[in-house]
Amino acid sequence: MAVSGWFVALVALGAVPVIAGGGWLALAVWLGVCVVLAVLDLVLAGSPRALRLERDLPGRMRLGESVAATLLVTNTGRRTVRGVLRDAWTPSAGASPTRRRLAVPRGERRAVTITLTPFRRGERRAAHVTVRSFGPLRLTARQATLAAPGAVRVLPPFHSRKHLPSRLARLRELDGRTSVMIRGQGTEFDSLREYVRGDDVRSIDWRATARRRDPLVPSALKLVVRTWRPERDRRVVLIVDSGRTAAARIADEPRIDTAFESGLLLAALASRAGDRVDLAIWDRRMRGRVQGQTGAELLARMVDTMAPVEPELIEADWTGVPGVVRSITSQRALVVLLTSVDAPGASTGLLSVLPQLTQKHLVVVASVTDPEVLDATRQRGDRHEVYRAAAAERALLDANRVAAAIRRLGAEVVTAAPADLPPALADRYLALKAAGRL
Amino acid sequence: MSALQQLGDAEQQVLTPTVRARLRRASTWIGLVTVVLVLLLAGVLLARGGSGADPFSPDDASPVGSRALAQVLGQHGVDVRSAESLTEARDAAADPADTTLLVYDTGILDADQIADLPSIADRIVLVEPGFRLLNGLTPGVDARGEVSGARAADCTVPAVEKAQRVETTGRAYAADSADDSADVTARCLGSESRGYSLVQLERDGVEITVLGASKALQNDGIDVAGNAALTINLLGETDRLVWYRSGIADLPASATEGTLTPSFYVPLVLLLFGVALAAILWRGRRLGPLVVENLPVTVRASETMEGRARLYARSSARLRALDALRIGTVERLARAVGLPSASTVTEVVLAVADLVGRPPAEIGALLVDAEPRDDAELVRLSDRLLDLEREVAARLPH
Numbered sequence: 001m002a003v004s005g006w007f008v009a010l011v012a013l014g015a016v017p018v019i020a021g022g023g024w025l026a027l028a029v030w031l032g033v034c035v036v037l038a039v040l041d042l043v044l045a046g047s048p049r050a051l052r053l054e055r056d057l058p059g060r061m062r063l064g065e066s067v068a069a070t071l072l073v074t075n076t077g078r079r080t081v082r083g084v085l086r087d088a089w090t091p092s093a094g095a096s097p098t099r100r101r102l103a104v105p106r107g108e109r110r111a112v113t114i115t116l117t118p119f120r121r122g123e124r125r126a127a128h129v130t131v132r133s134f135g136p137l138r139l140t141a142r143q144a145t146l147a148a149p150g151a152v153r154v155l156p157p158f159h160s161r162k163h164l165p166s167r168l169a170r171l172r173e174l175d176g177r178t179s180v181m182i183r184g185q186g187t188e189f190d191s192l193r194e195y196v197r198g199d200d201v202r203s204i205d206w207r208a209t210a211r212r213r214d215p216l217v218p219s220a221l222k223l224v225v226r227t228w229r230p231e232r233d234r235r236v237v238l239i240v241d242s243g244r245t246a247a248a249r250i251a252d253e254p255r256i257d258t259a260f261e262s263g264l265l266l267a268a269l270a271s272r273a274g275d276r277v278d279l280a281i282w283d284r285r286m287r288g289r290v291q292g293q294t295g296a297e298l299l300a301r302m303v304d305t306m307a308p309v310e311p312e313l314i315e316a317d318w319t320g321v322p323g324v325v326r327s328i329t330s331q332r333a334l335v336v337l338l339t340s341v342d343a344p345g346a347s348t349g350l351l352s353v354l355p356q357l358t359q360k361h362l363v364v365v366a367s368v369t370d371p372e373v374l375d376a377t378r379q380r381g382d383r384h385e386v387y388r389a390a391a392a393e394r395a396l397l398d399a400n401r402v403a404a405a406i407r408r409l410g411a412e413v414v415t416a417a418p419a420d421l422p423p424a425l426a427d428r429y430l431a432l433k434a435a436g437r438l
Numbered sequence: 439m440s441a442l443q444q445l446g447d448a449e450q451q452v453l454t455p456t457v458r459a460r461l462r463r464a465s466t467w468i469g470l471v472t473v474v475l476v477l478l479l480a481g482v483l484l485a486r487g488g489s490g491a492d493p494f495s496p497d498d499a500s501p502v503g504s505r506a507l508a509q510v511l512g513q514h515g516v517d518v519r520s521a522e523s524l525t526e527a528r529d530a531a532a533d534p535a536d537t538t539l540l541v542y543d544t545g546i547l548d549a550d551q552i553a554d555l556p557s558i559a560d561r562i563v564l565v566e567p568g569f570r571l572l573n574g575l576t577p578g579v580d581a582r583g584e585v586s587g588a589r590a591a592d593c594t595v596p597a598v599e600k601a602q603r604v605e606t607t608g609r610a611y612a613a614d615s616a617d618d619s620a621d622v623t624a625r626c627l628g629s630e631s632r633g634y635s636l637v638q639l640e641r642d643g644v645e646i647t648v649l650g651a652s653k654a655l656q657n658d659g660i661d662v663a664g665n666a667a668l669t670i671n672l673l674g675e676t677d678r679l680v681w682y683r684s685g686i687a688d689l690p691a692s693a694t695e696g697t698l699t700p701s702f703y704v705p706l707v708l709l710l711f712g713v714a715l716a717a718i719l720w721r722g723r724r725l726g727p728l729v730v731e732n733l734p735v736t737v738r739a740s741e742t743m744e745g746r747a748r749l750y751a752r753s754s755a756r757l758r759a760l761d762a763l764r765i766g767t768v769e770r771l772a773r774a775v776g777l778p779s780a781s782t783v784t785e786v787v788l789a790v791a792d793l794v795g796r797p798p799a800e801i802g803a804l805l806v807d808a809e810p811r812d813d814a815e816l817v818r819l820s821d822r823l824l825d826l827e828r829e830v831a832a833r834l835p836h
Contacts, residue, residue, distance in 0.1 A: 002723040008716040011709070018705050027705040031712060052450045090731040099725065120734070128453055130726025145726045147451040248739035255739070310734050343742075372740045377766060380820045383813045384751060389820065390759030391747035393766035400769075 001042060002132055007139040010034055041135030048131035048144040050077025051104070055126070055150040056111075060304070063157040066117040069095070071129065071148070073112060075104040083133040083141055087114055093124035093152070102131065118154045121257075122308045126150040155303040156257065160265040160422035167269050167426045174434055195223035203227075232274035234438040235333035236429075237325055237361075238263045242309055243283040243316030245340040250370045251418045258368045258418045259338035260306045264299065265422040266336065266429055271298050273433065278328045281309050284317040291328060318349035322356045334362050334438050336425070341367035341415060343395075347402045351409065358410035362437060365406050366414045366425050369399065453727075494542045494565060494655060496520050496681045501658035507669055508681065514670065517678045523687035524551055530680045531558045538676045540565060546684040549574055556644040559680065563672060566609050566652045575641070578622060579648055582610040582633030588663050593626035595638055597671035601664030606635040607653035613637045627651065647672060756810045760819055764805055767823045771805075774830050794829050801826070 014030035056070040069089075075081050085102040089095035094117035104110045118124050129148040134141040192208050208224040240246075240263060246256035267277045271294060279302055281288035288305035290298065316339070325335055335357055341347060350365070357363045376392035379385045403413045412432075416424040432438055455463070492498040496508035496518055508518045519530035524547070531537040539559035545568050552574030555562060564571055572579050586607040591598045598604065610633025613622045621640045628634035635651040653659035654669050673679050750759045768786050772779065775789045787805055791798040804826065810816040 003716060003719045005720055008713060008720050011716045012713045014709050014712075015706060018709055019702050022700070022702045024705050026702075027709055030709070049450075049452050049456075084725065086725045088726055088729045090729050092731060125729075125731075127729045128726060132725060143454065143723070143725070145453040147453050247735050248737045248741075250739045254734070310732075313735060370739050370743075373743055376740075376743065378824075380817065380824060383817060384747070386763075386813075386817050386820045387750040387759050388744070388747040390750055390762040391743045394746065394762040395743045397762065397765055 002141045002143050003038070004134060004138055004141065006137075007034070007038060010037070010139065037137060038140045041137040041139040042142060043135075044079070044137075045083075045133045045135035045140070045142045046075070046079035046081035046104075046106075047077045048081060048083075048133045048142055048146070050075060051081060051131060051146060052076055053129055053146055053148045055148060057150050057152055060153045060155055060307075061116075061118070062155050063118060063121045066115050067152070068113050069116050069126075069150070069152070071112045071114075072109055073102065073104055074109040075106055078106055080105045081131065081133045083131060085112055085132075086130045087112065087126060087148075088128050088130065089116065089126045090124055092118060092120045093126070094118050095126075116152060118152070121154045121156050121306075122310065124152050124154055153304065153307050155307045156260045156264065158261065158264050158299075158303065160261045161268065163265060163423040163426060164268055167265075167423070167430065168272055170430050171269065171273050171433075174430070190227045192224050192226055195225050199225050234275045235329045235331055236266070236270045236275050236277045237328050237333045237335045238267065238277065238279045239321060239324065239335065239337050239339075240279070240281045240306075241283065241316045241337065241339035242281050242287050242311050244311070244313055245316075245342065245346065246283075247311035247313065248340070250368050251372070253418050254311065255340055255368050256309070256311050258421055259366070262366055262422040262425045263306075263336070263338055264302060265426050267302055268299055269426050269429060271295060275334075275438070279305065280324050280328065281305070282316065282321065282324055283312050284314055284320070286324070287312075316349065318353045321353055325357065325361065332361055334364065334429070334432065337363065337365045339365065339367060341365060341399055341402045341406065341413065343398045344402055344405075347405075351402075351405055354406060354409040354411055362432065363411035364414060364425070364428060364432075365411055366421060367399075368418050368421055369415045371417045494652070494683060499657065502656050504655045504657065504660075504681075506657045506660050507655055507666075507673070510666070510670060511674050511679060514674055515677070516674045519678065519680050521680055521682040522685040524554065524682075524684070525687075527680050527682040528554075528558055530678075530682075532678055534558060534560050536676050537561070537678045537680060538563065538673055539680045539682060540673060541571070541682050541684075542566070543568065543571055543684040545570065546686075546688050547571070548690070551688060556642065556646075560643065561645050561647075561676060563647045563649055565649050565655060567648055572611075572648070575646055576637075576639055576648060578613060578639070579637050580612045582612050584608075585610040585628070585632060585635065585650070589627045589635065591626070591664075593624045593636075595624045595626055595636065597668050598624075598626045598636060600671050601668035603663040604635070604651060604668050605653065605659065605662040605665055606651040607659065608635060609650040609652065610635055611637050611648050611650050613639070754813070756813065756816045760810055760816055763820050763823055767827055768805055770827060771830055774827075774834060790826070790830060793833055794826070 011031075011034050014027065014034070017026040017030055020026075052074040054072040054074070056072060058067045061067045069087075071087055073085070080103065082103045083101075085100050086098055087095065087100070089098070095114050096117070097114060100112050100114065102110065102112065116124070126148060128145050130143065130145045132141045132143045192205060195204060203225045205224050205226045208226070209222070212222055212224050214220055214222070240256065240259045242256055246254065246259065248255050250258070263279060267279065270277050276294065277298060278292070279288070279290040280286060287309050290301045290305050293301050321337070325333070337350070339350060354363065373392045373395050377389050377396065380389045399415070403415065406413050412428065414421070414425050414428050461468075491500050491502060493502040495503050495505070497503070497505055497520065499505045511518050521527035521530050527539065531539065534557070537559035538561040539555065540563045541555060542565040547570065549570065552571060555575065562575070564575065567575075569581065572581065588603050588605050591602050591604070593599075604627050606627050610628055612630075612633050613625050622637065623640050624636070624638040625634045626636040626638070633650070635649075637648040639646050649672070651665075651668075654665035660666050660669065749755070768783055769779070771790050772781055772786045775786070775793060777786060777789060783806060787798055787802045791801040794801075804819070804822055808819060810819055
């Protein structure tokens with residue numbers, strides 16, 4: 001039960017008869033009247049326990065968008081339920097407004113719509129609905145909390161998809177359609193076709209031209225050119241490190257979110273390029289896995305897998321990574337490790353397993369650098385800033401040493417600020433593809 | 439995308455327990471609390487019957503009461519009348535000549551009331567009198583202080599003589615004989631320096647005894663030494679003893695809050711309490727429980743860098759800090775002048791000196807040798823490193 005402000009006002013109004021009537025009798029009578037009215041109102045209020053709830057929710061949404069969440073309230077009781085309804089979503093679901101006025105006559109159904117604007121990805125839940133049903137006098141209310149579980153999966157935003165069109169254009173340039181530009185860059189043979197003006201003369205296949213010579217009209221020379229296309233059907237394995245270091249925020253974005261953005265852009269690009277992309281999110285156990293998906297389904301499955309994963313505060317177990325890669329593919333593959341390249345001490349695990357991976361696969365280690373550290377090296381105004389700059393230089397030096405060690409072990413390193421890492425990784429992929437190294 | 443999530447089948451699950459369920463669940467506690475309350479109430483009532491710790495009360499059986507003395511006196515045929523106000527005391531006293539008045543005043547009586555005391559009885563025993571009583575009845579007697587210890591009888595007062603030894607725990611008084619109106623007849627149980635525990639004097643035909651050894655009256659002191667003999671003889675000389683302890687009824691009646699405030703004052707205050715209670719219920723009732731959510735950890739990546747900077751600053755690791763800056767500068771300079779990353783510092787120094795046209799020794803001192811003696815020099819050297827980088831960048835063709 002709950003009382004309203006009107007009830008407080010009613011009790012306070014008792015001051016008039018107490019002063020005018022002067023005394024104990026007036027007080028007793030007034031308090032008695034208040035209690036009787038309150039009880040009467042409570043008895044006449046519609047029971048919130050008689051409500052039946054249904055939710056109409058979108059199953060998935062992207063972070064940064066707003067969706068309408070509808071709650072259908074059916075009154076199966078004998079009286080009208082009139083009052084306030086609170087739909088209890090977790091705070092990060094960004095529900096607004098959280099309280100709504102409600103009036104459901106007996107036997108009828110009403111829809112209560114609220115807007116969700118989540119500010120974190122993952123599973124955003126609604127736990128219960130609380131209804132406060134006032135009586136006809138609006139003095140007292142019956143209150144009950146009804147279980148009404150609901151969930152919306154908030155997917156990673158994939159902001160880096162804005163880089164996709166330009167990278168796809170670059171991919172098309174690599175394709176056989178403009179063989180001029182890619183002749184000689186390690187690609188694979190596609191087909192033979194007749195020469196058209198504009199083709200690179202170096203791509204003329206003289207032996208094929210000789211074979212194509214029409215024996216009836218020997219003078220009609222038809223030149224034949226080879227066309228090339230980038231390698232296809234290669235394997236790309238994305239390993240996202242969801243361990244301790246992935247929780248660190250750089251430029252107000254956790255490392256793991258940047259890794260997801262980079263992974264999504266690379267997956268979108270590689271699947272268009274005809275490569276097969278697999279994803280594993282790993283710290284000490286498999287946190288998420290997408291395998292054997294192609295086309296549009298791949299990205300959908302990837303964001304769905306990534307959505308609920310939060311970094312764990314444990315050190316990633318790198319010794320398990322070769323096994324993970326082996327379980328995904330036995331062929332040579334491009335293995336992209338989305339992790340952090342920080343200090344030599346923290347990277348020993350990664351460095352110790354890299355030789356196993358580089359033996360068979362092409363390995364790219366992608367890591368976010370902190371733009372704040374770079375800025376700090378340049379600010380040397382006073383004593384404190386100089387010490388800060390020294391610490392920043394030391395941090396950069398450490399990261400460079402780790403990167404150099406990784407390169408010595410035969411892997412590639414891509415580092416960039418959070419906003420630049422996805423396109424940088426995509427560019428490195430395109431460069432490797434153009435060079436035929438996949 | 440949209441999906442209708444049906445919650446439950448037919449029955450809506452209600453999380454708030456009904457009043458009946460709540461009562462049933464809390465019944466154990468309600469029972470326990472009731473039992474404890476009843477026990478407490480019973481204990482308080484029983485304790486109230488035994489002792490209220492009312493000092494010198496003839497009805498109080500606690501250690502500080504005087505019920506033992508009053509009862510013994512009663513058994514010896516003395517009519518002990520307890521009085522809590524001056525009027526009661528006057529009514530209780532029959533004939534002044536045949537009445538002993540015991541006065542125990544905690545400072546309530548005023549000068550007029552004190553002046554009335556001698557008219558009630560011819561024998562007055564003042565128990566531990568305060569300044570006002572002494573001033574009003576026995577101007578020659580002054581209070582001294584707390585004393586204790588047994589004293590032998592040392593005067594001719596019959597009660598003291600019969601007691602032989604008296605435990606004098608209580609207050610001592612000094613009797614100054616200079617005052618004419620008070621004729622001190624006896625100073626007992628004490629000395630000039632220490633004060634006397636019993637002083638007797640005669641004033642306008644009234645015998646006034648100032649009794650400092652008050653412990654002798656109380657239940658836990660009456661059986662020590664000759665205390666019983668002293669008090670029984672002192673108070674039991676007449677047929678009637680008026681045991682007067684001043685109380686609230688002796689206070690002069692004057693205008694109190696009750697007469698000045700209007701009649702609705704108290705009900706109105708009670709009503710305001712009711713309003714406050716209703717307001718607490720109104721605002722304090724939460725609209726359902728909170729929703730629990732797991733929050734992600736927030737770790738700023740630059741935290742380690744900041745920490746290391748503070749360590750450098752606190753330990754004044756100037757050379758170490760400067761070396762870190764130098765390594766960064768040398769690497770950038772090597773890249774700028776086109777040397778491989780594996781080249782030595784000497785090669786970089788020579789190349790840079792050649793480029794900017796300054797002696798290699800000067801560049802070498804800046805990049806390798808100079809040691810900062812204080813923080814100001816560290817800042818200066820770091821600025822010069824930046825200047826050198828800028829100079830090299832400016833000299834290079836773009």
